[in-house]
Amino acid sequence: VIMTGGLGPTKDDLTKQTLARYFGTNMVFREDVWAHIVKLFESFGRKPVERNKFQAEVPENCEVLFNHKGTAPGMLFRHNGRRIVSLPGVPYEMKGIIKNELLPLLQDEIDYQIKHKTLFVVGVPESVLADQIEPYEGDFSENIKLAYLPKPGLVRLRLTARGKRADDLHSDLEAAAKVLKEAVGDPLMDGSNSAIEKYLGEVLTQKGLTVGTAESCTGGGIGATLVSVSGSSAYFEGSIVAYSYDIKETLLGVDHKTIVEKGAVSEEVVRQMSEGARAKLKVDFAVAVSGIAGPDGGTPDKPVGTSWIAIAGPTRTITEKFVFGKVRERNIQKTIFAALNLLLKEVEDYG
Incomplete structure (x- = not known):
């Protein structure tokens, strides 16, 4: 049984006292837990206050699971052949204790x-x-x-x-x-158990390749997704958010006549965007997107949800058209994932 919450230093944090009553045991002050709390505060350049000492008090019969990301320790109780675990309610603290303290302990005890x-x-x-x-x-x-x-x-x-x-x-x-x-x-x-942006980053790093983006309807969302991965500076060079015609033309070299004749959301324009970004950013691969996210702006030929995506690489430029739905936020998110997927396929096939 795993429970979370109620382990803080305030009066409404009653989990430890409740568990002590349930197991018929006393609360005790643990010097090792207090030392851990003091050390944690020092790493933040601060000193604990008197109230924090309450967090070093735990039921006498528990095994302490040290919290390396916060001041509230986790606790493991063994009762009638069962394990009862109490953890902090703060998600990243709870996950840290499970990963670093609880799982290694259970893995040593259970043949599973x-x-x-x-x-x-x-x-x-x-x-x-x-x-x-x-x-x-x-x-x-x-x-x-x-x-x-x-x-x-x-x-x-x-x-x-x-x-x-x-x-x-x-x-x-x-x-x-x-x-x-x-x-x-x-x-x-x-995906090798990774999010697509993380897996893509691993492939780019392994192959020593760089990438950049030219984005219209996603407004920098592809770049933001790529840089959400730690270490992305090894392969991500930058983004050009080219929302207007003028920026598409002046920064990416898209031909004005092409925009007028084919429209900004077209295969021809997105191809030029990707090739212009690849040259401007000096990257191995550039991904470009242009679309109608909605809810307005659609036409019979180009309904809301239409997106063109292009990938310019060392040997070729590919393009693909997608028609998603009518909800703006979902269309943007779908375009981001479709672009990452196309980029991943091109990167995996290269070399």
Whole structure:
């Protein structure tokens, strides 16, 4: 049993006292916990106040799980063959204790393991994927479960394997991934359990390649997604947000006549945007997008949700048209993921 919250220094934080009463034990002041709190405050250039001493008081029968990101320790109780865990309610503190304290302890005690493998598909609705995959699910090992994790423009497919420590779960997961590949085909991408932007960054880093963006309808969202990954400075050079015709022409070298004749949301314009960005930013790959996010601006030929995406690379420039939906925020997010997916495919195929 894992519970969270109520471990702070204020009067309404009653979890520790409640657990002490439940287990029929006393509250005790732990010098090692207090020393840990003092050291944590010192690392912030501060001193703890008297009230913080309450956080060094814990039920006598608990095992302390030290919190390296905050002042409230976690606690592990063993009772009638069961484990009861109390953790801080602050999410990043709770996750830190689980990762650094609780899981290593449990892994030493329990002959059980869980492993995951995550793949993803961009631009295919969850319902369509389910129809494609369902006939093949009988080919999975009995210890494999599949979860669909959708977000605008992208569906992650998470395979989970459970077994004893001696079991070769990696082979089971790889076999299940092959089944998914057979069911879905080329749209299935191996995310190596990472978000697409992180996996793309890993591939760019491995190949020593650089990337930049030229963005209209996404307003810098592709660049922001790329730089959300730690270490992205190794491969990301910059973005040009070219929302107006003038910026497309002056910064990216898009031909004025092309914009007038074909429209800003067109294959010809987005191709020139990507090639102009690649030259301007001096990168190996440049991704460019131009679209009608909505809710206004659509026409019969170019309805709301239309997006053109181009990837300019060392050997070629590719373009692809997408028509998403009518909700502005979702169209922007779908365009970002579609662009990252196209870029990833081009980077993986290069070299």
